[in-house]
Each structure stands twice: as C-alpha cells, then as structure tokens.
Amino acid sequence: MELATPSDAFVETTDVLIIGSGAAGLSAALGIVETNPDRCVTIITRAKPADSSTAWAQGGLAAVTSPEDSFASHIEDTMAAGAFHGARDRISELVHQAGEAIKRLVSHGARFDDDLHLEGGHRFRRIVHAGDSSGWEVESTLLRAAAARGIRIIPHTRAVDLLTTADGTVCGARVLHNGQVGRWLADEVVLAAGGSGALWTLTSNPDVATADGLAMALRAGAATRDIEFMQFHPTVLAVPRSGGKDVLISEAVRGEGGILIDERGERFMRSRHPQADLAPRDVVSAEIIARMRATGSEHVYLDARSIADFPQRFPTIHAMLIERGVDATVDLIPVRPGAHYHCGGIAADLDGRTSLSGLSAIGEVAGTGVQGANRLASNSLTEALVAGHRCGIRLAESRRTASTHHPVARTAVAPVGDAAAIRSVMDDYVGVVRNDTDLTTAINILTSLPKASAFNAATLDATNMAWAGLAIARAAQQRSESLGCHRRSDDVAATTTNYHYAGA
Numbered sequence: 001m002e003l004a005t006p007s008d009a010f011v012e013t014t015d016v017l018i019i020g021s022g023a024a025g026l027s028a029a030l031g032i033v034e035t036n037p038d039r040c041v042t043i044i045t046r047a048k049p050a051d052s053s054t055a056w057a058q059g060g061l062a063a064v065t066s067p068e069d070s071f072a073s074h075i076e077d078t079m080a081a082g083a084f085h086g087a088r089d090r091i092s093e094l095v096h097q098a099g100e101a102i103k104r105l106v107s108h109g110a111r112f113d114d115d116l117h118l119e120g121g122h123r124f125r126r127i128v129h130a131g132d133s134s135g136w137e138v139e140s141t142l143l144r145a146a147a148a149r150g151i152r153i154i155p156h157t158r159a160v161d162l163l164t165t166a167d168g169t170v171c172g173a174r175v176l177h178n179g180q181v182g183r184w185l186a187d188e189v190v191l192a193a194g195g196s197g198a199l200w201t202l203t204s205n206p207d208v209a210t211a212d213g214l215a216m217a218l219r220a221g222a223a224t225r226d227i228e229f230m231q232f233h234p235t236v237l238a239v240p241r242s243g244g245k246d247v248l249i250s251e252a253v254r255g256e257g258g259i260l261i262d263e264r265g266e267r268f269m270r271s272r273h274p275q276a277d278l279a280p281r282d283v284v285s286a287e288i289i290a291r292m293r294a295t296g297s298e299h300v301y302l303d304a305r306s307i308a309d310f311p312q313r314f315p316t317i318h319a320m321l322i323e324r325g326v327d328a329t330v331d332l333i334p335v336r337p338g339a340h341y342h343c344g345g346i347a348a349d350l351d352g353r354t355s356l357s358g359l360s361a362i363g364e365v366a367g368t369g370v371q372g373a374n375r376l377a378s379n380s381l382t383e384a385l386v387a388g389h390r391c392g393i394r395l396a397e398s399r400r401t402a403s404t405h406h407p408v409a410r411t412a413v414a415p416v417g418d419a420a421a422i423r424s425v426m427d428d429y430v431g432v433v434r435n436d437t438d439l440t441t442a443i444n445i446l447t448s449l450p451k452a453s454a455f456n457a458a459t460l461d462a463t464n465m466a467w468a469g470l471a472i473a474r475a476a477q478q479r480s481e482s483l484g485c486h487r488r489s490d491d492v493a494a495t496t497t498n499y500h501y502a503g504a
Contacts, residue, residue, distance in 0.1 A: 001219045002161040003463060004412040005174065005455050010182035013405070014042040016395055017173060017186035019159045019213065021045035022052035023135075023384035024363025025192030026142035028352070029151045030108075031392020039396055041151055044175060044184065046158040047208050050139055053194050053364065054381065056206060057135025058250035058316065059119055060127040061385070062378040063098035066116060069124040071095050078379060081121040081280040082343075082372015083484035085226070090350055090370050094379070094386055101385035102128055110141040118255035119377035121280040127378045132250055132314045138381060159212060160460060162189060162220040162359065163407035170220065170358035171405050176457065185405045188358055188395050191217060191346065192388070195364040196230065196472070199426045199465050200339035204233050204248040210419075210461045211468030213365035217346045218467055219410075223355035225367030226344030227468075228475035231375050231485045232432050234260075234284035236338030238299035239324045246338055247320045249302055251377050254278055256313065258304040260288070261332070263297050282374040282485035285337040289432045292336065301332040337432050341380055343371040343485065344475075350383075352391030360395065362387040373484020415459040417452035422465045430473050435490040439477040446470040 016032060018025045021043050029041045045051070064074050074095045079086055106112070110130075117127035130137035146153065156177070163172040163183060172185040193213030197205025218224070235254075237247035254260070254277045261267050272287050273279035279287075288300050304310055310328050311318040321328055345367035352360030363384040370383050429442035446469055452459040482491040 001413050002174070002410045003219070003455065003460070004414055005160060005181045008174070008182050009180040011185065012182065013185045015040040015186065015399070016042070016188045016190065017184050018043045018190040018192055019173060020052070020192035020194055020363065020365075021049040021153055022054035022192060022194060022363060023138050023142060023381055024388040025190065026146055027385050027388025028190050028192065028362060028392040028395070030142065030145055030149065031389045032396045033149050033151060035393055035396035042184070043146075043151065043153045044157040044159060045153065045155055046212070048155050049143055049153050051206055051208055052139060053205055053209060054135050054384065055139040056204070056245075056248075057138070057381055058132045058248060059252055059378045060117060060129030060134040061098070061102055061138075061381045062122070062126055062376065063102055063128055063382060064095065064126055065099060065128065066125060069126050073124060074126065077122055078370070078376045079372065081376035082374050083282075084372070085484060086372030087369030090368055093350055094370050094383055097386045098382045101382060101389065104389065105138065105141055105385065108141050108145040110137055112137070117252040118278070119251040120254065120275070120278045120284065121376045127252065129252070132252065132316045135381065158457065158460070159193070159216060162216050164220055164356075164410065165406055166408050168221065168356060170356050171407055176460065183407070188360065188398055190352065190360045190362060190391060190395070191365050192363045193365050195342040196468050197339040197342070199423060199469050200431070201423045201427050202236055202246055202336070202338035204236055204246060204338055204340045206245065210464050212464050213361070214345055214471070215464035215467040217354075217359070217361065218471055220356060220359070222359060223347040224345065224471065225347040225369065226373070227342070227367065227472050228479050228486050229343035229371070229373050229484055230339060230472065231281055231341040231343055232285045232337035233340035234281055234288055234337050235302050235335040237321065237324060237326070238334040238336045239326065247317070247324060248338070248340075249317060249333060249335060250314070251278075251281070253302065253304050253307070253314060253317070257306045258302050260284070261301050261303055262291050263295055263301070280374055281340075281377065282487070285432050285485070286487050288337055299334040299336040302335045303332055304328045305330065341375050343367075343373065343375050350387045350390055351394050352387060360391050362391050373486060414451040415455050415463040416449040416466050417459050417462050418449070419458070419462040419465055421449070422446070422462060422469055426469055430469065430476060433487045433489050434476050435488060436477060436480070439473050442473040443470065443477065446473065
C-alpha cells in the first residue's frame with residue numbers, strides 16, 4: 001500500500017538515498033564516501049539537518065573505556081536491562097565495536113569530557129559524554145564531517161512512501177518538497193528516520209518523531225521486530241509546555257546523586273530494586289506510575305539538591321529548568337515518565353539489511369535486537385554510530401542496473417487527520433502499563449479514524465502516527481505477558497518485583 005498523493009512533479013536520481021540526518025544517517029553517508037568517493041550519496045531530512053533526536057540527546061555513548069570495566073559486563077548489563085530479550089550475538093558486536101566508533105568521532109573533531117558518567121542499569125561508569133549536550137557534540141561533529149566531504153543534505157524534504165518495483169525491491173522514495181510531490185530514484189535507500197516518541201503527548205523526542213520511517217516500511221511490506229517495546233524515560237519534567245519541547249532530566253543526574261521521592265518525601269525506589277534510583281528505565285517508569293496511582297498524584301519528584309555544582313555539571317538541563325520556573329539547586333523537580341525510545345522497529349541486522357531488497361534501516365527506526373525489551377541507557381547513540389558505519393561500508397560498492405529503477409503503483413490509501421486525537425489514544429490506552437481491554441479500544445479507534453480531505457504535511461503526520469500506533473497496539477496485544485518496558489496489568493503471572501537483574 002501507499003498513500004494517495006498528487007501526481008509527481010519532479011524526478012531526481014542518486015546512488016544512495018538516505019532518509020534522516022541524525023547520527024545513523026550521517027555515519028552511513030560518511031562510511032560510503034570515505035570508502036568509495038565516487039558514490040553519489042544524498043541525504044534528505046524533513047526539517048533542518050540538526051533537527052533530530054541525536055541533537056537532543058543528553059546522556060552520551062556507552063562504551064568500555066575504563067580498566068575497571070569489561071566487555072562482558074557491558075554485554076550482561078545490556079542483556080539484563082533488555083529483560084534478556086536481546087540478541088546476545090549482536091549485543092556483543094556492538095559492545096566490542098563501540099570504542100572504535102567513538103575514536104572515529106574523535107578523528108572527525110568531537111571533544112568529550114575526561115570523566116565517565118554512570119547511568120541506570122550500568123554497574124560501571126562507562127558513559128562517554130560532552131557535559132549534558134553529548135548528542136549535539138555528535139550531531140555537529142558529523143555534520144561538519146559530511147560538509148567537508150561534500151555530502152549533499154537537502155533540508156525540508158520529507159519522505160512520503162518508499163518506491164518499489166514489481167518484485168518488491170525498493171528503488172527510491174516519493175517525497176514532499178516545497179509543497180510538491182516527486183520521486184527520488186536510487187540504487188539503495190537507507191531509512192534512518194528516527195523514532196516514534198511524538199505519538200505520545202509527553203515525550204523527550206522532537207516534534208518530527210512521528211514514526212515516518214516505520215509507517216513507510218509497513219506500507220511497503222517490510223518485516224518488523226519488537227515494536228510493542230516503547231521505552232518511557234522515567235524523568236521528564238511534569239510541567240506543561242507552552243511551545244518549545246518537553247524537558248528530559250538525564251539519568252546522569254541520578255548517577256551523580258539525584259534521588260526520586262514521592263509527595264510524602266519517601267524514597268520509594270530503594271525497596272523496589274537492588275539498584276534503587278539507578279534501576280533500568282522500565283523498572284523506574286513502572287514504579288513511578290504505580291506510586292502516582294497509589295498517591296493520586298500527577299507526578300513524583302526528583303531531588304537533585306545534593307548535587308552542589310548542578311548548574312556547572314548540567315548546564316543545559318539547568319537552563320531549561322530555569323525557563324520553566326524550576327531551580328534544581330533549591331527546588332524539587334516534578335517528573336513523570338515520557339515516551340523516549342522505540343526499542344523495536346524495522347527488522348534489520350547491524351549492517352542495516354532488512355527483509356526488502358534495496359532497503360536498509362539503521363538507528364532508532366531499526367529493530368536489530370540490540371535493545372531487547374528495554375534499552376540500556378546511552379546504548380542508542382552507540383548503536384547508531386556502529387550500525388551506520390557498517391551499513392555505509394556495505395553500500396559503498398553496492399550497485400544495481402538502471403533497469404531496476406522502475407517503481408510500480410501499489411494500492412492507494414487515503415490519509416487521515418487529527419494527530420492530537422491519536423496522541424490521546426496512545427496516552428490513554430498504550431502507555432507505560434497496558435491491558436487487553438485498553439489495547440482493544442485503541443485498535444478500534446485507530447482503525448476507524450475519519451479520512452482527511454487533503455494531503456499535506458499535517459495529514460501526513462497523522463497518517464504515519466495512525467499506522468505506527470495501530471501496529472504498536474496490535475503487537476502489544478499479541479504479547480500478553482509483561483516483558484521489559486511492555487507492562488501488562490492483566491498479566492496474572494507478573495509481579496512488581498520480578499525484575500531481571502545481573503547482580504553486582
């Protein structure tokens with residue numbers, strides 16, 4: 001299937017078309033041109049090149065760089081955080097290649113702090129960071145490297161659907177640019193379009209995270225993996241935004257001494273998990289929701305007042321909190337879980353291969369099995385760099401004949417409208433804790449949304465959100481047991497203390 005759109009107004013061609021300009025997409029582009037400078041690479045991105053989840057990331061990159069740490073420990077922490085649902089062989093590849101990925105970044109000019117951060121689920125300090133703006137350091141470094149190598153990045157160009165040949169091979173993408181619909185034909189298409197956080201009202205993600213890549217892949221018939229596993233970050237500021245973005249309070253704040261308390265001042269995580277406030281994110285998010293329901297509160301509090309140098313250690317977070325009227329040096333920070341990272345996605349390996357010939361998927365849009373049922377903190381940027389580079393190396397020499405660039409029409413479907421209604425459905429029925437009744441309600445609503453009268457950027461948002469939301473709800477309904485960040489309140493076998501923990 002594909003969306004019904006106006007007729008194509010233009011046709012462009014390239015060797016490799018990369019959709020998305022975050023860490024994964026930029027790493028793939030660099031891997032291609034550094035291996036084969038003659039390969040024509042084009043990156044399209046729906047907003048500005050730096051408007052990605054990468055640029056917003058606060059934490060950093062997980063990698064074994066300390067003599068006290070070990071590959072085995074990082075692997076086990078990743079497996080444990082992911083509820084032992086992850087693909088151990090791929091996790092091992094990621095862990096062993098993480099250090100080289102960081103060295104490549106440094107060779108491009110990235111600068112990181114000398115100290116290592118500690119985050120939830122990690123038993124050792126292994127988070128390489130640049131203050132609390134690590135994502136921006138990664139994004140800006142890769143953008144400079146891409147510019148230096150002449151990689152073409154076309155902003156404000158939005159992919160609408162993948163183009164496929166009669167045998168299902170992906171051969172390009174239909175795009176929306178300057179109000180016109182057209183085609184980009186390519187030997188290879190790389191989906192690096194980011195995640196799905198904007199399907200929920202409270203999210204750490206940018207507004208562009210409307211699951212475009214996942215929705216396009218679903219309409220083209222690509223296989224998916226683990227899409228029911230949406231990780232909710234425990235500590236998103238519970239102050240309604242009036243424009244701008246929701247404020248994520250990095251896990252590193254808890255790593256440096258911040259603690260979670262309820263409205264009565266009780267430090268509730270100490271009795272719920274051996275790692276207390278630094279338990280894996282799925283555990284902390286679930287316990288916050290449980291505490292909110294028990295006390296009737298709309299949030300809990302993060303107490304960071306013991307961190308004497310908070311403004312210096314976390315300058316970006318401090319500035320954003322001050323803008324919202326919260327001074328972490330004297331105030332308790334009201335927090336609650338917000339949609340953060342999609343652990344599943346388009347089924348792919350760490351080289352980006354998917355079930356469709358001609359299509360690669362890397363970064364958050366891909367479900368590689370590395371994140372398991374719940375992502376270990378700061379493994380995502382590492383995966384984006386590793387998988388992006390590996391995908392780029394693979395595609396550097398990949399070529400198909402021009403005769404394969406003949407897309408055929410698929411069954412046309414009409415767009416839908418009202419993204420706000422879709423967010424309400426996801427908030428109410430497909431949140432941190434799910435059950436069969438709620439999921440059935442979500443599926444019924446999402447399958448009966450009214451059709452939109454026009455195709456435009458807003459209806460494209462809503463349509464992709466509806467496609468992805470429906471797929472997530474259906475997958476969540478099929479997994480009747482609780483696992484990782486997929487929590488079922490109607491799973492009678494589950495207990496609140498049945499946590500996967502690797503030990504000290």
